[in-house]
Structures are given as structure tokens and as C-alpha cells.
Amino acid sequence: MLTKQDIRALTKEQLRLFFTENGDKAFRGNQVYEWLWHKAVHSFDAMTNLSKETRAMLDENFVINHIKVHHMQRSNDGTIKNAIKLYDNLLVESVLIPTDTRTTACVSSQVGCSLDCTFCATARLKRMRNLNPDEIYDQVVEIDKQSRLYHNHKLSNIVFMGMGEPLLNYKNVLAAIDKITSDEGLEMSPRRITLSTVGIPKMIKKLADDGVKFKLAVSLHSAIDEVRSKMMPINKKSNLAALLESLHYWYAGTQRIITFEYVVWKGINDTQQDIDALVNYCKQVPSKVNLIEYNAIDADGFQQASPETIQHYVKTLEANRIVVNVRRSRGKDIDAACGQLANKIG
Numbered sequence: 182m183l184t185k186q187d188i189r190a191l192t193k194e195q196l197r198l199f200f201t202e203n204g205d206k207a208f209r210g211n212q213v214y215e216w217l218w219h220k221a222v223h224s225f226d227a228m229t230n231l232s233k234e235t236r237a238m239l240d241e242n243f244v245i246n247h248i249k250v251h252h253m254q255r256s257n258d259g260t261i262k263n264a265i266k267l268y269d270n271l272l273v274e275s276v277l278i279p280t281d282t283r284t285t286a287c288v289s290s291q292v293g294c295s296l297d298c299t300f301c302a303t304a305r306l307k308r309m310r311n312l313n314p315d316e317i318y319d320q321v322v323e324i325d326k327q328s329r330l331y332h333n334h335k336l337s338n339i340v341f342m343g344m345g346e347p348l349l350n351y352k353n354v355l356a357a358i359d360k361i362t363s364d365e366g367l368e369m370s371p372r373r374i375t376l377s378t379v380g381i382p383k384m385i386k387k388l389a390d391d392g393v394k395f396k397l398a399v400s401l402h403s404a405i406d407e408v409r410s411k412m413m414p415i416n417k418k419s420n421l422a423a424l425l426e427s428l429h430y431w432y433a434g435t436q437r438i439i440t441f442e443y444v445v446w447k448g449i450n451d452t453q454q455d456i457d458a459l460v461n462y463c464k465q466v467p468s469k470v471n472l473i474e475y476n477a478i479d480a481d482g483f484q485q486a487s488p489e490t491i492q493h494y495v496k497t498l499e500a501n502r503i504v505v506n507v508r509r510s511r512g513k514d515i516d517a518a519c520g521q522l523a524n525k526i527g
């Protein structure tokens with residue numbers, strides 16, 4: 182049997198061509214494109230301004246591989262975690278994080294992850310494949326629906342902090358963001374989108390070259406090579422100096438400051454030397470720091486530093502005029518917080 186093509190892999194031009202080649206008007210392609218992206222329907226039957234024959238013709242040739250919310254869990258703080266089933270039955274997770282003023286979608290970019298960060302639950306999952314642009318887009322669509330349903334307003338922000346490393350799925354992540362921000366898609370402002378990366382210098386430079394308009398966050402966790410390499414094996418391939426060079430390039434090209442994500446762990450990065458290294462690193466490129474709470478996973482040797490140590494980090498950064506926020510975790514009771522996404526349903 183011939184496998185049908187994923188219709189959302191086609192550009193608008195290709196869709197227009199499909200219709201002219203099949204004896205219809207090119208304009209039909211625009212209509213279908215609008216149904217597929219702006220209206221994000223799951224079936225050809227939902228395309229109600231097309232004739233029955235046209236819908237049947239589409240159905241013979243194509244599929245819409247819309248994601249399915251396979252399982253949904255709500256935390257007592259309002260956070261929602263979704264297990265998302267993909268067309269090939271693989272699972273990823275997406276999270277809705279509400280605060281008083283906004284709702285944020287935390288989306289996945291890959292099935293599993295190849296990076297092996299020792300403190301992250303997703304690292305335990307083998308990287309199976311990259312997500313397609315439509316699979317990333319659909320996560321945002323579904324979470325926007327949940328935001329409207331449970332919080333009475335539309336989704337306000339998106340962070341690429343779910344499963345996977347977005348810069349190792351560069352093309353599809355950028356294609357998805359293009360659609361999310363387009364007026365033919367979800368019309369969201371790129372300034373409300375943050376891409377979080379482990380820090381891959383070559384791809385960070387490419388982002389700047391490509392003139393992206395979204396924000397960049399880098400998972401730093403230590404500004405000392407020896408310490409960072411132990412937790413994040415990527416640092417052995419490209420060290421802090423190489424990362425910094427790419428961040429200079431990013432800032433020169435975009436004029437947008439970088440957010441460093443940083444967890445403070447007991448006995449790992451909680452000494453004065455660790456703090457001084459962070460201050461020194463931050464001073465070299467326009468940046469701010471988000472100190473994020475450690476979300477326990479069953480990883481040996483990792484324990485959140487004491488509140489006093491974290492306060493000391495805050496005070497020292499502030500004394501050096503570096504903006505710092507302490508980020509509370511959300512959705513911990515349902516394993517929905519940073520680093521806890523591991524497809525454990527139930």
C-alpha cells in the first residue's frame with residue numbers, strides 16, 4: 182500500500198500546485214493551508230468550505246499527522262503535563278505552566294535526548310528522532326486550548342525547555358517558530374518565545390546569522406570547565422570559552438541579552454570560587470541569571486544547595502550589577518518540572 186504524504190510537509194506553493202495539477206484552482210491551496218495551520222484542524226472533513234469531492238481527494242492523497250493528547254495530569258498548582266502521542270506512537274511531553282499574569286507552554290523538540298546531562302531525567306531516554314515542525318506547532322495549539330479552557334485566556338509565552346535539544350533539531354524548530362509567529366499561523370510574538378539550549382556554539386552563531394527574533398537561554402550550571410564537563414558532557418566538545426565566543430556573536434548580531442539558567446547543588450557548585458566564576462562569566466557578555474530550583478530525579482549525588490547558599494549567589498550577583506531571578510519550580514508533584522520529563526505516565 183502506498184503511504185500517504187504528511188500534508189503539512191508541503192509549502193503553500195506546493196499545495197497551490199497540487200490543486201492546479203489536479204484541475205482545480207490554485208486558490209484552493211490557500212484555503213487548505215489556512216485550515217491546516219491557522220485553524221489547525223485534525224481532519225479533512227473539518228474543512229467545511231471545500232466540497233465533499235475535494236475533501237475525499239485530499240484524503241486519498243494525504244494524512245494530517247496531528248498529535249494526540251494521550252494522557253493529561255493536573256498539578257495542585259495548576260500546572261498541566263501532557264503525554265503527547267505522535268503518529269508513530271512515540272511519546273513526548275508538553276507542559277502548561279500558569280502564573281497569575283500569564284501562561285507558558287513548555288514544549289519538546291526531540292523524542293528523548295542525546296546529551297547525557299547527568300542531572301536530567303530526559304537524558305535517560307534514548308534519542309529516537311527529531312520532531313517535525315507540525316508536531317512542535319501542535320503542542321502549542323493544544324496548550325493554547327488548555328490555557329483558554331482552564332485559565333480563561335490565550336497562551337502568552339513559549340519556552341523550548343521540554344524534551345530534547347532544540348539546536349540539534351535546528352531546521353524543524355525554526356520552521357515551527359516561523360509558523361507559530363506568522364499571521365498565517367498562531368500570530369504569537371517571537372519576543373514571547375525562549376529557546377533554551379545546552380549551548381552549541383556553531384548553532385548559536387547560526388541563529389544570529391539567521392536573524393531570529395526570539396530569546397535565547399543557555400543552561401550554564403557552572404562557569405568552571407572542569408565542573409561543567411562532569412555534569413554536561415557537551416562541555417568536553419565545546420568548552421566555556423567557545424560558548425562565550427558564540428554568545429558575543431549572538432549579542433553583536435541580535436542586541437538581545439542572554440539568560441543563563443543555573444542550578445546550585447550542594448557540594449558541586451556552591452563554593453565562593455563557583456560564584457566568582459559565574460560573576461566573571463556574566464560580566465563578559467550582556468546577560469542575566471535565572472537560578473532554578475533543582476527538581477529531584479533519582480540521580481546520585483545531586484542535592485539542592487541550602488537557601489543560604491542560594492541567597493549568597495543572589496547577593497553576590499546583585500552586588501556585581503547582574504540581574505538575577507530565583508525561579509520556583511512548578512508541577513513537581515506530577516513530575517512536570519524542568520528535567521523531570523521522562524514519559525512516566527501515572
Ligand code: SAH
Pocket residue numbers: 300301302341342343344345346347377378379399400401442443444473474475476477478519520521
Ligand atoms: N536541552 C535544552 C532544553 C531542555 S532542559 C537545555 O539544555 O537547555 C530545560 C532546562 O531544565 C535546562 O536549563 C536544564 O539544564 C534544566 N534541568 C534539567 N534537569 C533539571 C533538574 N533535574 N532540575 C532542574 N533543572 C533541570
